[in-house]
Amino acid sequence: MFKRRKYFVLLSILLVVTVILSACGSKTTGGGDSGKDELVVAQGADPKSLDPHGSNDQPSSRINKQIYNTLVEANEEMEIGAALAESWKQVDDKTWEFKLRQGVKFHNGEEMKASDVVFSFDRMANSPDVAHIIGAVESVEEKDEYTIIIKTKEPFAPLLGHLAHTASSILSEKAVKDAGDDYHSKPVGTGPFKFVSHESGDRVTLERFDDYYGDRAKVQKLIFRNIPEGTNRTIGLQTGEIDIAYDIEPIDVKTVKGDKKLSLVEGPSLSTAYIGFNTKKAPFDNVKVRQALNYAINVEEIIEVALEGGGTKATGPINDEVFGYNKSLTGYEYNPEKAKELLKEAGFENGFKTTIWTNDNPVRVTIAEIVQGQLKEIGIQVTVEQVEWGAYLERTAKGEHDMFILGWVTVTGDADYGLYALFHSTQHGEAGNRTFYTNNEVDKLLEKGRVSTDDSERINAYHKAQDMIVEEAPQLFLYFDTQKVGTQKNVEGFKIHPAGHHRLGNVGIGK
Structure with a gap:
C-alpha cells in the first residue's frame, strides 16, 4: 500500500x-x-545537550563520546577496558576500588583527580536524565587523590557496563562551577x-x-x-x-x-525500535487494546517498505544481541481479525480516535503513515503528528502523548539497561519509561536481575520479565536494525x- x-x-x-x-x-x-x-x-538530529549528565539521547552521546571519558570503556567487541581508571578491583559484593590515571588533563588545563570523580557522580545522581544509570550506586568516596571507592546498595552485576556509559562521564568540578547554568554551552572533558x-x-x-x-x-x-x-x-x-x-x-x-x-x-546494533503506548491514558490503559494493536500491525510490511527489508522483526523489548535476551519469545503475529475480537472485548468494537507522534526522522514518518493505514482497517482513526526532537523528548517524558515511535539502544549490552529503564515503575518519564508501564511483579524480577551475581539467575529473571512485558504489551514491538x-x-x-x-x-x- x-x-x-x-x-x-x-x-x-x-x-x-x-x-x-x-x-x-x-x-x-x-x-x-x-x-x-x-x-x-x-x-x-542536533544534540539535546553537550552536558553528558543532562542528556541520554543518541545524537548527544555520539558527540559527548569524543569530548569526555569514563572510568572504564567498552570497545567495539563490548569488552570492558581501562579509561580514566587504570585498574580496579572488587573488594566485596558491594564495594569496588578504582585507581585513577595520574596526569590526565581536562581541556581547561586542570588535572583530573578523585575529587572530580566524586563531584561527577554526585551530579549524575541528581540529574533526572541520567540518575537511573547509576541508581545502584550508594556512595562514591575519595580514598586519596588518585583512588576512589564505589559502594553499591546491593550487589550489582552490570556495574562496569554502567560506568562505561557516556552519561557516566567525568567532568571538571572547576569548569562546571565556573560555567554555572551555561555549562552545556561550555563543556570541558578529558577526551x-x-x-x-x-x-x-x-x-x-x-x-x-x-x-x-x-x-x-x-x-x-x-x-x-x-x-x-x-x-x-x-x-x-x-x-x-x-x-x-x-x-x-x-x-x-x-x-x-x-x-x-x-x-x-555495516555492523551489529544493540537497538530496538518500538511504538510506545501511554498506559496512563484511555484506551491504552486497557491491556486488550494494546494487544489488539500489536496484532493489527503488519511489522513485516513496515520492514519491507520503511527499511526496504533491512531489519529483523522484534519478538520482544530488547535486541537479540543483548545479554539476557529471551530466545523463546515469538511476539505477535499479524492477525487483524484477532485484533478486532480484542477491541470488541475491550468495549471498542467501533474503534476510536488517537494520535501517533514521531520526530522528523523519515523512516519513523513512514512507519507512522503505515500504522495509520493499517489501524484504519480495524476502525481506529490515527492522526500523525511530527514533533521537533527536543520537544518530542520533553513532551513524551511528561506523558502528553497517546502513541509515539522511538528506539532504545541497550548501551551496556546487558538486559538490565534495556529493561529496567523502560519498564520499571520508578523510571517513568525522562529516565526512559515513557509508556508509564507499571507492574509490581516485573519490578521484582528486574530488581532480582540487578542484584544477583549468578548469570543463570539473572537470565531466568530477565526471561520471565520479558514474557510478562510481551503479554501486557506496553509497546508495539517493531524491529531490530543493523547499523x-x-x-x-x-x-x-x-x-x-x-x-x-x-x-x-x-x-x-x-x-
Whole structure:
C-alpha cells in the first residue's frame, strides 16, 4: 500500500543540497590537501545537550563520546577496558576500588583527580536524565587523590557496563562551577577532542586536544553536522562535503554501495525500535487494546517498505544481541481479525480516535503513515503528528502523548539497561519509561536481575520479565536494525560500535 518516495528531479535536489552544504563548510575530502586534517560527520538530529549528565539521547552521546571519558570503556567487541581508571578491583559484593590515571588533563588545563570523580557522580545522581544509570550506586568516596571507592546498595552485576556509559562521564568540578547554568554551552572533558562551538540546528565543532592522555587524535578538527533528511546525508557523501554519514537509510544503501568513491560500513546494533503506548491514558490503559494493536500491525510490511527489508522483526523489548535476551519469545503475529475480537472485548468494537507522534526522522514518518493505514482497517482513526526532537523528548517524558515511535539502544549490552529503564515503575518519564508501564511483579524480577551475581539467575529473571512485558504489551514491538554508516573511501580507522557511539579519535583521512 505504501511506497517510499524516491527523490525526484535528482539533479535539482543535488544542486540545492550542495549549495546548503557548501555554505556551511568547506569541502573536506573531495580533492586537494586542504581538508585532510578535518573530519565532517553527519547525523540526523542536533544534540539535546553537550552536558553528558543532562542528556541520554543518541545524537548527544555520539558527540559527548569524543569530548569526555569514563572510568572504564567498552570497545567495539563490548569488552570492558581501562579509561580514566587504570585498574580496579572488587573488594566485596558491594564495594569496588578504582585507581585513577595520574596526569590526565581536562581541556581547561586542570588535572583530573578523585575529587572530580566524586563531584561527577554526585551530579549524575541528581540529574533526572541520567540518575537511573547509576541508581545502584550508594556512595562514591575519595580514598586519596588518585583512588576512589564505589559502594553499591546491593550487589550489582552490570556495574562496569554502567560506568562505561557516556552519561557516566567525568567532568571538571572547576569548569562546571565556573560555567554555572551555561555549562552545556561550555563543556570541558578529558577526551581526544575539545569543544569549539555549537551552532544550534546546524553543527558542533571540536578540535584536537593535544594534551590527551591517550593516542593523539588523527585529525585537527572534527565537525558534527545536523542533517535530518537521510538522503541529503547520502548526497553530502556523494559531493564530498561529508566524510562519514551515520544511519544510512534503506533507500540509500544501493546508492552508497554503487558509488566507487564511497564505502558502506555495516555492523551489529544493540537497538530496538518500538511504538510506545501511554498506559496512563484511555484506551491504552486497557491491556486488550494494546494487544489488539500489536496484532493489527503488519511489522513485516513496515520492514519491507520503511527499511526496504533491512531489519529483523522484534519478538520482544530488547535486541537479540543483548545479554539476557529471551530466545523463546515469538511476539505477535499479524492477525487483524484477532485484533478486532480484542477491541470488541475491550468495549471498542467501533474503534476510536488517537494520535501517533514521531520526530522528523523519515523512516519513523513512514512507519507512522503505515500504522495509520493499517489501524484504519480495524476502525481506529490515527492522526500523525511530527514533533521537533527536543520537544518530542520533553513532551513524551511528561506523558502528553497517546502513541509515539522511538528506539532504545541497550548501551551496556546487558538486559538490565534495556529493561529496567523502560519498564520499571520508578523510571517513568525522562529516565526512559515513557509508556508509564507499571507492574509490581516485573519490578521484582528486574530488581532480582540487578542484584544477583549468578548469570543463570539473572537470565531466568530477565526471561520471565520479558514474557510478562510481551503479554501486557506496553509497546508495539517493531524491529531490530543493523547499523549502516557511509564513508568516503579514503576514511581510515572507522569502526562500528554496537552502542552507536563510534570512537573517532583514531579516524583519519588518507590520500
